[in-house]
Amino acid sequence: MSETAERLKRNNIRPSYARIRIMEYLMEHPVHPTVEDIYQNLVKEIPTLSKTTVYNTLDLFVRHNLARVVTIEENETRYDADTTNHGHFKCETCGSVYDFTINDDGLETKGIGDFAVTEKHVYFKGICKKCLYSKE
Amino acid sequence: MSETAERLKRNNIRPSYARIRIMEYLMEHPVHPTVEDIYQNLVKEIPTLSKTTVYNTLDLFVRHNLARVVTIEENETRYDADTTNHGHFKCETCGSVYDFTINDDGLETKGIGDFAVTEKHVYFKGICKKCLYSKE
DNA sequence: GTACACATTTATAATAAATCCAAGATTGGA
DNA sequence: TCCAATCTTGGATTTATTATAAATGTGTAC
Numbered sequence: 667m668s669e670t671a672e673r674l675k676r677n678n679i680r681p682s683y684a685r686i687r688i689m690e691y692l693m694e695h696p697v698h699p700t701v702e703d704i705y706q707n708l709v710k711e712i713p714t715l716s717k718t719t720v721y722n723t724l725d726l727f728v729r730h731n732l733a734r735v736v737t738i739e740e741n742e743t744r745y746d747a748d749t750t751n752h753g754h755f756k757c758e759t760c761g762s763v764y765d766f767t768i769n770d771d772g773l774e775t776k777g778i779g780d781f782a783v784t785e786k787h788v789y790f791k792g793i794c795k796k797c798l799y800s801k802e
Numbered sequence: 803m804s805e806t807a808e809r810l811k812r813n814n815i816r817p818s819y820a821r822i823r824i825m826e827y828l829m830e831h832p833v834h835p836t837v838e839d840i841y842q843n844l845v846k847e848i849p850t851l852s853k854t855t856v857y858n859t860l861d862l863f864v865r866h867n868l869a870r871v872v873t874i875e876e877n878e879t880r881y882d883a884d885t886t887n888h889g890h891f892k893c894e895t896c897g898s899v900y901d902f903t904i905n906d907d908g909l910e911t912k913g914i915g916d917f918a919v920t921e922k923h924v925y926f927k928g929i930c931k932k933c934l935y936s937k938e
Numbered sequence: 939g940t941a942c943a944c945a946t947t948t949a950t951a952a953t954a955a956a957t958c959c960a961a962g963a964t965t966g967g968a
Numbered sequence: 969t970c971c972a973a974t975c976t977t978g979g980a981t982t983t984a985t986t987a988t989a990a991a992t993g994t995g996t997a998c
Contacts, residue, residue, distance in 0.1 A: 680994085682946065701984080716948045721985070737875045741956070741984070755914045766913035777902035778891045778926070782934055785927040790911075792919040816965075818975065837955080852977045857956070859975095877955070877985070 677730045684708075684715060688723045692733060692747035698754070698763050700742045738763065738789050751786060757794035764794060813866045820851060824859045828869060828883035834890070834899050836878045874899065874925050887922060893930035900930060 670689050671681035679685060691704055701720050709715045724745050727733035736744040738756045748765065755764040768788055806825050807817035815821060827840055837856050845851045860881050863869035872880040874892045884901070891900040904924055 680945070682993085684947075714948075718949080718986085719947055722947085735875050737873045739871050739873045739879075741877070741879075743875075743877075743984085753911060755917060755919075757917075758920070764914060764917075766911050768911055775889060775902050775904055775926075778900060778930075780931045780934070781891060781893075781900075781926075781928055783891075783926045783928040784894070787923075787925050787927075789923050790914070790917075790919045791921040791923075792917055794914075795916045798916070798918055816974075818964080820976070850977070852979095854957080854978075855976055879955085 674732075677732055679726060679730060679732075684712065684719050685723050685726075687712065688720060689727065689732065689747065692727075692745060696746070696748065696765070698736045698744040698746050700744055702742070704745075736763070736789075737787075738791070753788040753790065755790045755792065755794070757797055758791055759793050759797035762794060766790075810868075813868055815862060815866060815868075820848065820855050821859050821862075823848065824856060825863065825868065825883070828863075828881060832882070832884060832901070834872045834880040834882050836880050838878065840881075872899070872925075873923075874927070889924040889926065891926045891928065891930070893933055894927055895929050895933035898930060902926075 668681075668686060670686050670693075674681040674685055674689065687708055688704060691708060692699070695703075701717065701724065704724075705715065705717045705720045708720075724733060727745075727747075728735060731749055732747070734746045734749050736746045736754055738744070738754060744763070751768065753766045753768045755766055756762070757764070804822060806822050806829075810817040810821055810825065823844055824840060827844060828835070831839075837853065837860065840860075841851065841853050841856045844856075860869060863881075863883075864871060867885055868883070870882045870885050872882045872890055874880070874890060880899070887904065889902045889904045891902055892898070893900070
């Protein structure tokens, strides 16, 4: 059994072929793909794949903490197999989304003192190095 | 001329009635309303208002830095007239979105050293005080 | 191995947000 | 007042997501 299959099993997810391939796709393409991206690429090798399955499977992964939703002011939901706490940077010129590591120990927050925080999301926008140097 | 109208003018936006009322609504309702919220409430007093106008106007405000898009893993875009740097906390129990002040001086970021950052967004999810104490 | 119960996947249709577009209304300046 | 530019409108489209019900696949007891 593949490593991915084992991993799904350990997380109480039956390792169907679609689920294995979707998880592998997520891990092999850490560019925060959309449902459409995943569907278009996997349907080539799984012609019967339906988009609903991609939606269901990604929701399942998120519920089991094997993936995260990445939202950066876009109407299309993106997914990320990296569930550790990290930030995202979106280049407004080329559209790429980069990961960056964050250490939020020093982040002061006032106003939500007694709130129970379960998820922290940080995203920046701007222009990436590549686009900065290739400007005109 | 109203204060809001002056403000729009200063930002090179022609202060039409729709624009003034949308900006006022945003400022009077700092709960990060959606386009639907704004439209449903303003159409009562401006019966001819169209949703497209709300979309156009909000886009205009964002481009002129008079409003910001707030995205917290929802399919509906929310808007905020507060353009200063602050965080958002979404309670997963009651759905409310709270503002909180952040001081990101202490936020370490590795991996985007030479990137030009124009916007920083921080949002947390969890359970707010009110819901925590009213639990069962 | 077969049969059965249950889980998964599929296709289609429904819903809802956002965008497009062309026509009509409004505005500011000559 | 008139004109040109800008703004607004309403309806039609596009696109993402969800719901539903039928079909298919899978694991287990026999």
